[in-house]
Amino acid sequence: MPSKPLSPITMDAVYAAPGYLFRRMQQIAVSIFMEECKAFDLTPVQYAALIAIHTHPGIDATRLSAVIAFDRSTLGSVIERLLAKGYIERKPAPEDKRIKLLHLTKQGVAILREIIPAVERAQARMLEPLKPAERKALMGLMSQLVDLNNEASRVPLRAEDALEHLGKAG
């Protein structure tokens, strides 16, 4: 006589599941970003890529993917779009014919400067419904969880990889 015949299978269980909440919040976050930044033709992913290339001029695509935790295949098309928009340029590396180095163009730097206030508004809006103390608590827990789960994702974040292109001293 099993008192718990099987899991109940209710939608409430789905709505309370971590995976569901993370997916839903990601949906909402992208939506808010796109709304605040609609004047600029940039997606959240493209924005992150621009920031990373700005911070690490001359980085190559593989290292870039590690620095922003993007899948490398996906990043290829992201780079294509940023090239098409004229925000970045790609030059072959002299010492390694496989590698192509990435730099921001003048237009890339300009759009970055213009979009940053909109991005900051978007980031603030995502947490706006919470009280300040709650926002801080949530961001603290999320940072922890993302960091501790880093290896669980298919594309772990490797922030330190970005430095390798500057002289690769092990």
Place this chain on the structure above:
Amino acid sequence: MPSKPLSPITMDAVYAAPGYLFRRMQQIAVSIFMEECKAFDLTPVQYAALIAIHTHPGIDATRLSAVIAFDRSTLGSVIERLLAKGYIERKPAPEDKRIKLLHLTKQGVAILREIIPAVERAQARMLEPLKPAERKALMGLMSQLVDLNNEASRVPLRAEDALEHLGKAG
């Protein structure tokens, strides 16, 4: 003499941004789900759709999209895949020729029963790095935030829509 010339534009600012953390955690959550459920040919989205159809037999695609907060267009292809796998069936509604009603097949019910333990393991693993009290706090804050931001997303959750197909008493 601006003491804050512009935003510094560092990767650290990106890593601490809500939008980045939500995207990253969603990546990790999907990865863990797929790992735990790799014996079953089901994605997180397909799983949620199956649960919702099981909970609301005879629901149509539009209402289903509201119940699990999926984009209506995306849901079309999700349904196609579930049909192809034989987990659901689609029948025209007698009283409205536009509508197609969705039901689980025997195989759909079976796979759901089989996969649930794996899904529960996945959900637990996502929060595993945190202490129990932290898990509870995080889920509480996420539930709140997702709920309060519901209208900010392009596809707001409308759980109550699911009931309309049962006699639509306003």
Place this chain on the structure above:
DNA sequence: GCTGGATCGTAAGTATACTGTCAATTAACA
């Protein structure tokens, strides 16, 4: 009873996100 507006499913087009595989190139090693 007919027409205008709403709704349903579908489709095309874009953008992530992942799986593989592949050729070219470089590095490591026997």
Place this chain on the structure above:
DNA sequence: TGTTAATTGACAGTATACTTACGATCCAGC
């Protein structure tokens, strides 16, 4: 040195996620 291993960027294929548009159908108001 010469073969193997690893790396880089590219491609094909699948799956979400969104936009807009379109035909079919239904309903409301006239």
